[in-house]
Amino acid sequence: MSAMSQHYERVESTRVGVGLRHEHYNEALTQTSHSVDFLEIHAENFFAEGGMIPPFLEAIAEYYPLSIHGTAMGLGSASGVDSRYLKRFCELVNRVNPILVSDHACFTWGQVGNQRLHAGDLLPITYNRASLDILVDNIDLVQQALGRQLLIENIVSYVDQRSDPMHEAEFLAAAATLTGCGLLVDLNNVLVNGRNFHAHNLAQYATTWLKTLPTGAVKEIHLAGSSEVQPGELIVDDHSQPVSHACWALYQQAIHMFPGAATLIEWDNQLPTWERLQEEAGTARFILAQTLMEAMS
Template sequence: MLDARADRPNTVPNRAGVGFKAQHLDGILKDPDSIGWLEIHAENYMGDGGRPIAQLRHLRERFAISCHGVGLSIGAEGPLDADHLTRLKTLVDWLEPGLFSEHLAWSTHDSHFLNDLLPLPYTQATVDRVVDHIDQVQTTIGRQMLLENPSTYVAFAESDRSEIDFLRDVAQRSGCGLLLDVNNVFVSATNQNYSPEGYIDAFPTELVGELHLGGHEQDADDFGALLLIDSHSRAVVDPVWALYEYTLAKSGPRPTLIEWDNDIPDWSVLAAEAARADHLLSAQPALPK
């Protein structure tokens, strides 16, 4: 298995990073040492120019950059969008991100794009399809992709393997790495009544190139049971921080993103979340190889 961070000029360090938002630019530049790296969503930077591209070109000279895709629809039944892949390759070629990742999800059907990341049944047919799509992506952009575990709210009756076995099968066949979203684990475990620590225990952490942390909302299902919604709209809650520490003890330090994409706070609030993650990362010794 390739190291997702190997032989790249823009290596993402084992520190906390944040998703870049334009309103935080001044705060970031005033205190660049407060964060280890920045993440951008690929689809926001696929144009030919303008202020966003100019800002990103400036930031890439000072920070390691991770590029996170949200629109490839890796799990879709149909073929990947060739134009989307071409635009992604153009971005990756000049940006040279230290990491590139996408979701285990689908968001397209025929010519329609759905503004959501929808779940997949965990079957051999889905493994085959996802592997083919990842092979196409990695061949096109010339680097390894990380595949992110989803937050889930339902399970498919036709699934013939666990989510962890599915991710391991895909990674072993395609050569992709994995992105372990700790908040997604907590959300899914709560919604489907299993142990989040048990999930981490079984996860192939040796394949993990990046970790994610984020906030979620509390709701209730039709029967009044607690339902968590992965919203990226608030601070990381204490049980997720505890699960993050548990994960680090298994994985060793990994680049860790603080996700906050909705109801975006002042820079000081986001920087404090990153500082908390950095503190936990620095306290965790690297695992022996």
Template sequence: MLVHSKDILVNSSDILVGVGLRHPHFTDILTSAKQVDFVEVHSENFFGPGGAALSVLNQVRETYPVSLHSTCMGLGSFHDIPERYLDRLKQLKQTIDPFLMSEHACFTWGLLQNKMQGQLIHSGDLLPIAHTRENLNRMCEQVDKVQTYLGRQLIIENVSSYVQFNESYLSEAEFLTQLCQQTGAKILLDINNIAVNSVNFEGGNIQQSITDYINILPVNSVAQIHLAGCSAVSNGQMVIDDHARPVSDEVWQGYQQALTRFGAVPTLVEWDSDLPAWSVLIGEAEKARAIANAILGASDE
């Protein structure tokens, strides 16, 4: 196991709060006063050499630390991550010098089994995996390989899932804990994903689901927190993690629990669909900071 990392954990009561930066807000972030501590972007959107998007990101990083959040690596895939993908990610890392690099505990890559058999394809989505020993061993191999190649520590995010696997013998929280213990990676705790899974598969007692989840994770295992909201559905319908609404009350309550357990962990507000005005997104970040200051300030007394 080889792990290289920057100092990503905040050891004081001060907390870093950021927002996910999407294309419609490029002008806003370049023309507005600094109101957040960092921004996060999807790595793959900046893989192309040159171009306007990468030019903007280079301008942004002059003022804001950047977190690279990847979505296509497929750490849980049984096919190796394409070398071309890793080369592009490493080049972006060298260009941007991110202070965090993250991915998801899922699979994305596979081989076609029809007349085009043998062609590697990408799913276009974050597909969940069964939490088995075999999948744990495979993901540990992939994480070790990527961390060694990039020379950086990875932060692994829990995912929203729309299926369950009978063969899972570990909970997701237990799976991620063992993954990090074996690889030196850390956890990106997405509280809304816990809420989505709670409604879809655990009876919808969101606060209990969040409490149970975070109490399994070791105190020093979480290096970042994601907050998001999703569209409401009718009773009995499956909730989709569409990042299209403000952070829900249940997720804010879960955030308080996470802060109490994990301390001043860098926190990001995600909003990907039905994007609001920049001021609305900043308002969500300010709410996160106010909650963190109240919780962390109280814990210091």
């Protein structure tokens, strides 16, 4: 069996990956890991058609299955998904043939006069029927263009949305039901929103959030850590720390609820060494294997 075949076999059974950042490009190519089944790349970093990007992408795909994660699609944008952006995104997907394709339930695109502008951030949408209709239309458009399922991820919102007509998880569940899209559940995002606005019942909030989702729709789980802040300050989802104890604990619950979902370690700032990142993946693999053994016993 080839190395690539072994990778695909393990992805189907345990699916533990890490986000690939440019500081680790060389190590990813020269120090292939038994703890990593796949790598996630950010789509926008690989749109270039010339230079070193295409040959690097081809080389890394020889060693690892890849997932593609978009950060600029703006699926909740009332002005729609930018056609030029979507064309480049689809071209990348066709070139790589990734195991998973994802983006966020947020808005990023707007219209000022005749000019389309990108916000440069993942901005929250109101969880109501009007926003749901926009999200559904945009997901349908993208899935038809891709010819495959898209996963949508929950984001961190730095505004209190408890007065919205729908809860976040209910909103995402409805989108998945109406479009057939998958869900990417970022557990750290759930916890950051919970700590910022539901600190009095964080554990119950997080568990209820997960239980609201349709089990079969969740295809991937993101794990991350955030910098601690002073009491009363908003926690920022900076992905600059190891996976938190609370996130590992919530992960154990999530595995039981969504046993077929892939797992990804996200670490974007104050990056660790490639070896340290693999250790985080190894911890996820250990917890996953232990939980699955308990379920079978």
